[in-house]
Each structure stands twice: as structure tokens, then as C-alpha cells.
Amino acid sequence: MSAPSGPTVQLFITCLVDHLYPDIAEAVVTVLEGEGVAVEVAAGQTCCGQPAFNGGFLAEARQMARRFLDIFAASEGPIVCPSGSCASMVAHHYPGLFAAEADYLAKATLVAARTHEFSQFLVEELEVESAGGLPGRYTYHPTCHLTRDLGVRGCAETLLDHIPGAERLPLPEADACCGFGGLFAVKLPAVSAAMMQRKLDNVIASGAEACVVCDASCMTHLNGGLIAAGKPPLVKHLAEVLAGQ
Amino acid sequence: MNTGFNQRAEIALHNDSLQQALRHTQGKFVNERIRAMGSLPHGEALRDHARTIRANTLARLDEYLLAFEASARANGSHVHWARDGAEAGAIVCQIALENGVQRIVKGKSMLSEEVGLNHALETAGLTVLETDLGEYIIQISHDRPSHIIAPIIHKTKDEVAALFHQHLGTPPDADIPTLTAAARSALRQGFLQAEMGITGANFGVSDTGSIVLVTNEGNGRFCTSTPAIHVALIGIERIVPTLADLGVLLQVLAASATGQALSAYTSLVSGPRRSRDEDGPDQVHIVLVDNGRTAALASELAEILYCIRCGACLNVCPVYQNVGGHTYNAVYPGPLGIVVNPALDGLGPWNELPQASSLCGACTEACPVRIDIPRMLLKLRADAVEQGFAPAWLRTGIRLYAWAAIHPRLFRLGGRFARLGQRLAPRTASGWTKKLPGPLAGWTQARAFPPLAAESFSQRWQKRAR
Numbered sequence: 084m085s086a087p088s089g090p091t092v093q094l095f096i097t098c099l100v101d102h103l104y105p106d107i108a109e110a111v112v113t114v115l116e117g118e119g120v121a122v123e124v125a126a127g128q129t130c131c132g133q134p135a136f137n138g139g140f141l142a143e144a145r146q147m148a149r150r151f152l153d154i155f156a157a158s159e160g161p162i163v164c165p166s167g168s169c170a171s172m173v174a175h176h177y178p179g180l181f182a183a184e185a186d187y188l189a190k191a192t193l194v195a196a197r198t199h200e201f202s203q204f205l206v207e208e209l210e211v212e213s214a215g216g217l218p219g220r221y222t223y224h225p226t227c228h229l230t231r232d233l234g235v236r237g238c239a240e241t242l243l244d245h246i247p248g249a250e251r252l253p254l255p256e257a258d259a260c261c262g263f264g265g266l267f268a269v270k271l272p273a274v275s276a277a278m279m280q281r282k283l284d285n286v287i288a289s290g291a292e293a294c295v296v297c298d299a300s301c302m303t304h305l306n307g308g309l310i311a312a313g314k315p316p317l318v319k320h321l322a323e324v325l326a327g328q
Numbered sequence: 329m330n331t332g333f334n335q336r337a338e339i340a341l342h343n344d345s346l347q348q349a350l351r352h353t354q355g356k357f358v359n360e361r362i363r364a365m366g367s368l369p370h371g372e373a374l375r376d377h378a379r380t381i382r383a384n385t386l387a388r389l390d391e392y393l394l395a396f397e398a399s400a401r402a403n404g405s406h407v408h409w410a411r412d413g414a415e416a417g418a419i420v421c422q423i424a425l426e427n428g429v430q431r432i433v434k435g436k437s438m439l440s441e442e443v444g445l446n447h448a449l450e451t452a453g454l455t456v457l458e459t460d461l462g463e464y465i466i467q468i469s470h471d472r473p474s475h476i477i478a479p480i481i482h483k484t485k486d487e488v489a490a491l492f493h494q495h496l497g498t499p500p501d502a503d504i505p506t507l508t509a510a511a512r513s514a515l516r517q518g519f520l521q522a523e524m525g526i527t528g529a530n531f532g533v534s535d536t537g538s539i540v541l542v543t544n545e546g547n548g549r550f551c552t553s554t555p556a557i558h559v560a561l562i563g564i565e566r567i568v569p570t571l572a573d574l575g576v577l578l579q580v581l582a583a584s585a586t587g588q589a590l591s592a593y594t595s596l597v598s599g600p601r602r603s604r605d606e607d608g609p610d611q612v613h614i615v616l617v618d619n620g621r622t623a624a625l626a627s628e629l630a631e632i633l634y635c636i637r638c639g640a641c642l643n644v645c646p647v648y649q650n651v652g653g654h655t656y657n658a659v660y661p662g663p664l665g666i667v668v669n670p671a672l673d674g675l676g677p678w679n680e681l682p683q684a685s686s687l688c689g690a691c692t693e694a695c696p697v698r699i700d701i702p703r704m705l706l707k708l709r710a711d712a713v714e715q716g717f718a719p720a721w722l723r724t725g726i727r728l729y730a731w732a733a734i735h736p737r738l739f740r741l742g743g744r745f746a747r748l749g750q751r752l753a754p755r756t757a758s759g760w761t762k763k764l765p766g767p768l769a770g771w772t773q774a775r776a777f778p779p780l781a782a783e784s785f786s787q788r789w790q791k792r793a794r
Contacts (some may be wrong), residue, residue, distance in 0.1 A: 089354065096734075096785055102743055103778050105785035124789045129733040137687060139709030139718070143730035204461045231689035260646045264686025266722075271684060272770030273338045276432050277650040278686070279774065307775030312762045 089119040089203060089209070093155060095164040095198065097171070098130040099299045102147070107299060110326035111165050112202055114214055118205070122163075125154050129213045133172040136180070137265045145180050153176070154191040155197075161208065162198045165322055167229025170200040200229060202238035202297050202321055212241050215324045218248030220293055222291035222306075224282065224318075226298040227260050239321050254294070257286040263304035279308045286317060294318045333655065333680045340651040345484050350652055353481040357643040360587025361694065368583055379697040381573045382634035386625060392567045394533045395618065399537030403599030405612040408513045410443075416617050417448030420559055423613055424454055427557055429523040433515075435541070435548040436460035437528025438476050438637065439561045439617060442659045442672075445526070456526075459547035461511055468495050474653030476660065477585050477639040482652050515547070525551030525609070529562035530637070531577065532614070538598040539614060542581060542591045549593050558597065558609040564621050565633040577636055580696035583644040585638040620672030626696035629671040631673050634697045635664055641691035641701065647684055656681065663691035667704045675708065679717040684794065694777045721767050740784070747780045755779075 092115065100107045112122045132147030151173070155162060164170040177191040205211045221243055229235050243251045262268070262278025269275075283305060286294045294317055296302050306316035340346055365371045385392055397407045407528030410416035424432070431453055449456050458467040462479035466472065469491055473479030480488070488507060489643035489769075492498045496510045527548055531540040539560045541548045552558045568574050576788065582588040624633055642648045642662030658669045658678065666681040682705045691701045712718060732738040754762040760776035763769065771777060 101784045101786055103784065104779055105781045105788060108785035109788075124786070125792065126786070127639070127736045128786060129736055129739045130729070132730070132733070135730055137706065137709070138722065138726060139706070139711070140723075140726045140730075141710050141713070143726050146730045147733045150720070189548035211789040227686070227688040227690075231693060258690065260686050260688035260690065262646065264687060267686045268775075269423055269768055271334050271337065271647075272773045273334050273684070274647055274650055274684070275770075276774035277341050278646050281646075281650075303778060304775060307760070307771070307777060310756060310758070311762070311772075311774060311777040 089121075090160055091121040091123060092161045092204070093158050093197075094122050094124045095131075095155070095162050095169065095170045096124065096128050097164060097166045097299065100165055100302065101128065103303065104299055104320070105167055106328060107320045107322050108179035110320070110322035110328055111163070113326045114205070114322055115163065118209055118211055118214060120209070123158065125158060127154060131169050133169060133176075134265055136172065136176060141180065148177055148180055148191070149187055152187060152194055155194050156190045160197065161204060162194065163201055163204045164198060165201045165297070165299065165320065167200050167226050167233060167235065168300060169199055170203075171228040171232035174198045185309050200233060200235055200297060201231065202242060203235045206241050207235075213245035214242055214325045215327060216243070216246035216249060217294045217327045218246060219324075220250045220252060220290065220292045221295050222252045222286060222289040222293075222323070223257070223295045224253040224254055224261065224286070224301065225257055226296055226301050229297050230258075235297075239295060242321065242325060243295060252289045252291045254289050254291075256281070257285075259285075261301045261305055263301050265300070268304060275304075276308070279304060283308055292317070293324070295321050295324055297321050331680050331683070332657070333684050336655040336657065340655045345487070346482055346652055348397050349482055349484050350649060352721065353478065354649050356740075357478075357586070357639070361584050361640055361643065364583035364587040364589070365580075368579060371583075373488065373697060374576060374580055377576050377697050378636075379634065379746075381568065381576060382636075382697050385567055385569055385573075386565065386630065386633055389564065389567065389625065392569055393564060396534040396537060396567055397616075399533075399535060400599070400614055401537070403537045403612075405537060405599050405614050408613060408615045410615055410617045410619070412619050413443030413445075413617070414448075416561060416615055416619070417442045417445055419615055420561075421448060421452045421454070423557065423559060424449070424524060425453070427523065427610050427611070429557065430455060431518070431522045432456045432524045432526055433459050433522040433547075433551050433555060434463070435527035435543070435551045436463045436479065437523070437526070437561055438473075438526050438659065439563055440526065441473065443561070443619060445561070452553045457515070457522070459515050459518065459551060459590075460545055461508065464511060464515065465491065470652075472654065474661065475639060475642055476637055476662075476664070482654065492788075495665050506653075519547075519550045519554050522551075522555045524557040524559060525553075525555040526559045526561070527551050529560045529566060529614075530581070531566050531568045531574060532562050532616075533568050533571060533574055533596070534597070536598055538596040539612075540568075540574060540578075541593070541595040541597070543595070544586065544588075546593060549595055552595065552597050552609065553607045556609055557611045557613065558600075559613045559615060560597065561615050561617055564616050564618055565625070581636050581638050584640040584694070584696040591682065595692055624671040627671065629667060631699055632664070632667045632671050632701075632704060634699050635668070636697060637664075638696055640694040640696065641699075644690045644694040646686070646688065646690065656684070663701045667701055667708065670708055671704075675712055675715055675717060679712050679715075682712065688703045725767075740787075743780060743784065749780070750777075750779055
């Protein structure tokens, strides 16, 4: 682990990673420290409020957002997040939540501007193209909030392409949504499952050993489908792949 | 938890011929749009320009509507204003009554579906013949359109062949040219005998008072030329200021809808027959229909009125692709429908629709005028919660979750209970939960849920001396 010579960043763990996939957070820290970045993890993080927001529960979303903002307003510098959808919640939707609360609007605007998704931070901010990783035959599913909301395209692909000995295979219908959609997955389970099946069929058809994503929620949904079908969980988070897990 | 939409979706997902029809059509439409938009010089700039035209028009819609009325009247067209669907029906029936109309031929019009025009006309004792091939098939099979551009994408050729065998006596295994020729023959008399032709309108040009029809079949042209009276229904938001503006919109409409440079027939109707014209109706009546559009315009959902009804959002939507139009049980399906139906009518009858989306944003990406549908879905969902449409279990669940999230010790405690619960639930060998309780059971219908970590990352980090 090289001594930090670069910036210090704040890790925005996300609730899913914190409680379901702590190893992904470890991997993010490992990769960032490997690029000379010091990582701080503010205590007491819970949830950014996206599930409430997407369901139309604005009061609850604001409650969670205020807490998030109080925690992160106490620090400075880039906030790095291993989830495209959570990053987009903070970067795009937080300011709008506080149009009527001047103090939180100010905090939200500043925090939003500091928030980056993990692959975006590595490639666009640190200008890193090669960050290690295990060789393998990968395909990449570009998750919806990451690409369409945050406009992040090509970053994970660049990082995967620079893994020595790795091969990146094209994913058929790559732009198609995996079908997670948050509460959509339980409100419209039949449609969500159909979308999931189509994505999984395409992942299998790609011939890859693993499908890489930048969103643990999509990963949970897709791996959940594979496990239910008695298959191994092929979907991995980018950070895990880069950290060689 | 099984909402109406989900139940209908399950039926659609198990309908093999529907699934086959959807896959076939969707691939064609999506690829054609991408090709056509890609071949337009400055296609992206054209979309921005189209959006600006729509925004500017709606910002001054009252002025442009009055200018349209004046121009249309100067052409010799009659202009009527209908506050709602009932008024629109009454106006058309009145025109029919005053002119001794008995038989009507109709071009495809989603607005006429919206206001239930056919029902109003038939109740008044009038005969209505749909002349768009897809709508004709819908009419004789007592069905409903499932797509705003291609009404019968849910039907296979075999289904149509069986229908025509029954209604028109064509051979049971007739091919498409034979079926089309039979329809043409059946419709021909209708055109020649009808006293009134009713169409919708893709646009109304303010400068010239023209009604614009964008079609690929000749029936629209026929309806506006042969009967003595032409009635055009147009939503008030379909106004376009100038012919130059029209040119921009026609390009993105044709490219986005069907991958064409222009549709086979793009007609501008600028009044009744002039003395020097060989063809044309003696009377042209334009019915401007509001039916909730003014209310939508005043709301945060106004942007849905930019829509030029190309259908691109339907074609690219993964929900629509899987379940088809009938699952929405509404006049307008797809991403357009889950916003516009509640925007025009309120959430009352449509509160389920804004939930029928994963917020993936493919619709906005495909929309020629860049309508931000996810933004409006979030707004509608917030409205639904405010208006009490959220189910009790969800309201309570979210409230509890938020409460725990702002009290991290409670969050951790909740995590501990969840881990305990997971140990009691049926699990796979690797510890994934196979069945979640109550309303969360929807998840485990097709997925397992991963085991919660024994120690969260936060806990690990706190323990470490860093």
C-alpha cells in the first residue's frame, strides 16, 4: 500500500454495501489507496434516502438526506461512492429536495458537487486508466442511473480493458435495464423478473465468466436470479475485480 | 402484493404469441429509429430545436391557439372548442345532425380514443367505419389499440388471417398482400358512400390554419378528400407556430416513429374545397379539444405536452417491451401513458401507472423532444403518496426505515433482527434467503436475497485503528 500522495476522499459507503457487501467497500479502499489516495470513512452513515425518494416519500427522503448532509458537510474534498444510483441521488436530486430550506439547499449544493461514482472518480478525476485487477473474461453491464443520470460512460470499460490478461466481451442489449428499479422489483415482480431474465440470458450469451457492474443493487437483483436458478453468482462489482478479489 | 398492473403483466408475459409479436416489432422500430436519427445531419441539434419549438409554443399557447383559429377561419374552416371529451362528442354529433350525415369514415386518431368518440357517434345512431388498416382490424375484432402508432402490434398475421376469413371470406391461410387487398376492397365503398370523414391531427399550424396529417396509408387522405364534410379533432397542445417549425418536427417525428425521412402521406389541410379544386370537402370543421390539457399545462407535468406522439418511448421501454400496451389498461400506454393519463385525468383512476417503471430513462434518451419522463414519474409518485395512494405496509415500512436511518443504533439493531430473521427463513446452501415475508415476497418469486454480513463495513472500520 503506497503512502498517500494524492487527495483525501470521503467514502460514501451506501447502505447495501455496508450491510450486504462490506468486502466491496474494502475493495474500494484498497484500489483508492493503491492510487495514492487517502480514504476517510465518516462514522454513522446509514442511507442516502433514495428508496424513499423513488417511492415518492419525500418527507422521509428529506429526513435521511438531512442526516447524510450533516455528516458529509463536516468534511471537505471528493466524496466517492461505489454506486451509480446512490451517487446520482446525491449529485442530482438532493438540491431539488431542499428548494424550500435555504440552509440544507446550500449544504446539498456543495455536497452534490463533491460527489463522484467510483469508476468516474478513478478515470475522470484521478485520470487513472489502469488500476490492476484479476485477468478474466468479463462483460460489462452499464447500469441506468450511472449512464443516463450521471452520464458516466466508458470509465469502467477503460479500467477493465487495462487489466493485464483480461478480455472484455460485448454484452448484447447492453443498454437494457436489468429490471431492479428499487421498489419496482417488489411492486411489479413479474415484470422485474422478465427484465432480469432477459439481462441474464444476454450475460450468458456473451460468453463471459463474470459480468461487471458499478451498482450493488443491480448486482443483488441479478445474482439473486442466478442463485434462485441454482447457478453461481456471476455478477461482480468493479471494485472487487480491480482489487483482485 | 399483486397490483392490477402486475396481474395483467403476468397474463401478458405468459402469452406466447404476444411475446413473439412484441419482440419482432420492437427490434424493428428501435433499430429503424436509431438508423434514421443517425442519418439526419445534425440530428442531436434538431432534437434540441424541436424541444425548443414545443417549449416556446406551450409558453404562449393561448396566443398561438387564437392565431390558429383566425387563420383557419380565414381559410373557410369552422373552428370549435371542446372543453372535454363529452363536449367533443356532442359537437361532432351536432355537425352530423345539421348536415344529415349517416355514414362516417375515420382515420386513426388516438384523441378520438381518448374522448370515446366512436361510442358517442354510434349512440347517436351513426355508422362509423375505421379505415386505417390496424384500426379497422381493431374495430371488427372489438379490440383496443395497444400502440399509439401501430395499433395491432399485439396481433400476429395468423390471427388477422383468421379474422378476415371470418369477416371477409378470405382463405384461412391468406398472405399479407391478399389480406390487405381484401381490406382495401371492403373499405372502398365506405369511402365513397360516407357523408363525413373524421381524422385526428398530428399538428395544427398557427400561421396557415392548416391541419397536418402524418400517415403511411392513403386512408387519411381519402377521409379528408371524398366525403362532403371533414372533421378534424386536435388536442390544443398540438399547435405549431409556423411551417418552418413544422418542418423541424416532421423530420424528427418520421425518423423517431418509423425510421422514415417523411411518412408516405404528409398532408396539410388548409380549408374546404376552393372553387378551382377538383376534390375536397365542402366543409372543414376543426375541433380543438382540451380534456385536461390546460390543467396539465399549469402543473409540473406540463412537459408531457411536448409529446409529438412518435411512439419511440414505447418501443424502447423495457416494461412495454415485456408486457405490451393492453397491460396498461389506459388509452395511452408505455412511458407516455404512465405520465399523460394521470396528467390529464388526475391520479384517481391511474395511481398504479407511475409505479410501472424502473426509472431507467431509456424513454428520455429516445424521445425526439427530450421529455424528462423519470422526473415526472417521481413527481407523480410523490403526489400519489400525498393523496393517500401508497399502501399502508409501504408507508409504515418507509417510515420505520427512515426512523432507523436517522438513528444509526436503531439501524444496526434492525440489521441484527434481519440477520436473525434470515437464519429462520428457508435458505440456499450458500445462505441466500429463498422466501421473504409478506409484501416482500415479490422479490423471492424469482430471486434469492443475499445474507446480511455478520459485521458491517462501518463496524469493521470503527474497530480498526486507522
